Amino acid sequence: MTIPEIAKPAGLVVGLVGAVLLSGGRSHTELQAQEAGSVNLAPAVELEVRQYARARYGADLTAMQRLRPAYGFWQHIFKIPDGRIIFGSGEDGRLLATFPTRGDWLQDGIWEEPALEQVLDGVRLPSNLDRRRDRVEEELETIVGSIVHNPTRGRFLAPHAERYGGFLNEWATIYERFGVPAEIGLAQAIVESGLNGRARSRAQALGLCQWLRRNWNHLDRLDPNVIEAFNQTTQAGYCAAHLTILATMYGSFIPALSEHHAGGVNVGRTVINGMRLGGIDTREQYLRGAEFARDLRAISIQRYRLLFRTYGPRSFLYAEMVFGNAVNVQRLTAETPQEPVFAMRTPRAVSLAEVRQKTGLSTDEVKRYNPALVRRVPAGANLYLPSYVEEFGTDVSFWHRNAEPEFAAVLSEFVQLQPGVERWHTPAFRATLAEFQRRFRETGSEEGTVMATALAYIIGDLFQSRRGAILEEFRSSGSIERLFQQGVEELRKVAAGS
Structure with missing residues (x-):
């Protein structure tokens, strides 16, 4: 039995880039609505934001295709049930083979390409799983070139996609409203939480986007409304706002996504290293700097630690994993009947009992819309339901209507700000960000409030922490520069085989 691919990565790249170019900047949800004959076209200024974001995303896809061509491999991790090891091409990410974690790989392997079915004939495979993976990698490399392999995690996504997949269109519209292409924002949610609103890590990262509890508490203090972090529909807006701010700072979604995982200082160091390596823009600087960190770690973590600190293997892969899973967002949205979500x-x-009594919904259904709900929705928070119930408060489902012109105009100006991490840490730029925060807040819109809150959070991170000072020291330090040059020379010798 062959496990079907959603798309070959080369086709995925061409298809996604083509979609970005041919969509005219229209959102994921607008295009779906147009196909259904019910599109509500957004005003020109709102479309301008989407066009700008789509162009940025298109440039990111081109960079990923050129510098991380295997990124499409990661779509398979969450498609295939747990208990397998999958192998893919490091040249283009296509799926090559699937093996059971436990079992006879010679007998039970599933080969995607018939030409490879005999590659393990006569090969004695080690019983140790890690060594067995390495041996299969060695055998495949002689035929197809570089190889990537990883355990599958289908159960991480499948049950939550079944329960919450009907809300993807609504969440997509929320992401698009803030200038984030829906498929990339929701792909990050897949990687982080498997779409599970109640997800909680050992480090107390919570919900859809897995922000730390202390960060959600900080946002809650900054926001005039009550934020219940376990509700995905609540998280979506704040995650999107945060991501669009970072993408504006970097001029790319690639390092912006990675900052969520690795932290701003680690990503900043990576970009600076990539700049030293000759990267032509921030996305290339980040990707080259990430490769540099990975390769130096393979030589000596202790000797070169000052160049990358806690930027590790998963940090290197994070953006690839997110971009690779964009196709799964599209697949799940197409496969799952979509449902409306209203916010009051x-x-x-x-109380939960009152919601049940007035809506006729079961406890399970109410909690499907509101994973944060245990006994009651607190005053000032959002209650989510399949239809609007006036008794529960004002309808704040901003994703069901076009953006307020004032908000769209401010957002359009904001996303077109000149990028540059060093520039964004200057006192003069702090004033620029504070002015945008004020303007977003004064739009009086739901989205404006979310953006103002996210900007307040970012301003605090940029100017009240040591982030800027650490990066400036890393940028100007003579000892760091010498260590960098030492690393470059050692990698050159390794590449030359000396």
Whole structure:
């Protein structure tokens, strides 16, 4: 039995880049609505934001195709059930073979390409799983070139996609409203939480996007409304706002996504190293700097630690994993009947029993829309339901209507700000960000409030932490420069085989 691919990575890249160019900047959800004959076209200024974001995303896809051509491999990790090891081409990411974690690989392997079925004939495979993976990699490399392999994690996504997949269109519209292409924003949610609103890591990262509890608490203090972090529909707006701010700072979604995982200082160091390596723009600087960190770690973590600190193997792979899973967002949205989600801002605490009594919904269904709900929705928070119920408060489902012109105009200006990490840490630029924060807040819109809150959070991170000072020291340090040159020379010798 062959496990089918969603798309070959080369076709995936061409298809996604083509979609970016041919869509005219229209959102993921607008295109789907157009196909259904019910599109509600957004005003020109809102379309301008989407066009700008799509162009940025298109440039990112081109960079990934050139510098991380295997990124499409990662779509398979969450498609195939747990208990398998999959192998793919490091040249283009196509799936080559699937083996059971436990079992006879010679008998039970599933080969995607018939020409490879005999590659392990006569090969004695070690019983140790890690060594067995390495041996298969060696055998495949002689035929197809570089190889990537990883355990599958289908159960991480499948049950939550079944439960919450009907909300993807609504969440997609939320991401698009803030200037984030829906498939990349929701792909990050797949990688982080498998779409599970109740996801909680050992480090106390919570919900859809897996921000740390302390960060959600900080956002809650900054925001005039109550934020319940376990509700995906609540998280989506803040995650999108945060991502669009970082993408504006970097001029790319690639390092912006990676900052969420590795932290701003680690990503900043990576970009600076990539600049020293001759990267022509931030996305190339980041990708080349990431490769540099990975290769130096393979030589000596201790000797070169000052160049990358805690930027590790998963940090290197993170953006690839997110971009590779964009196709799974599209697949799940197409496969799952989509449902509306309405938001009501509750002026008083509302109990679960009252919601059940007034809507006729079961407890399970109410909690499907509101994973944060245990006993009651607190006053000032959002209650999510399949239809609007006036008794529960004002309808704040901004994704069901076009953006307010004032918000769209400010967002359009914001996303077109000149990128540059060093520039964004200057006192003069702090004033620029504070002015945008004020303007977003004064739009009086739901989206404006979210953007103002996210900007307040970012301003604090940029200017109240040591982030800027650490990066400036890394940028100007003579000892760091010498260590960098030493690393470059050692990697050159390794590549030359000396």
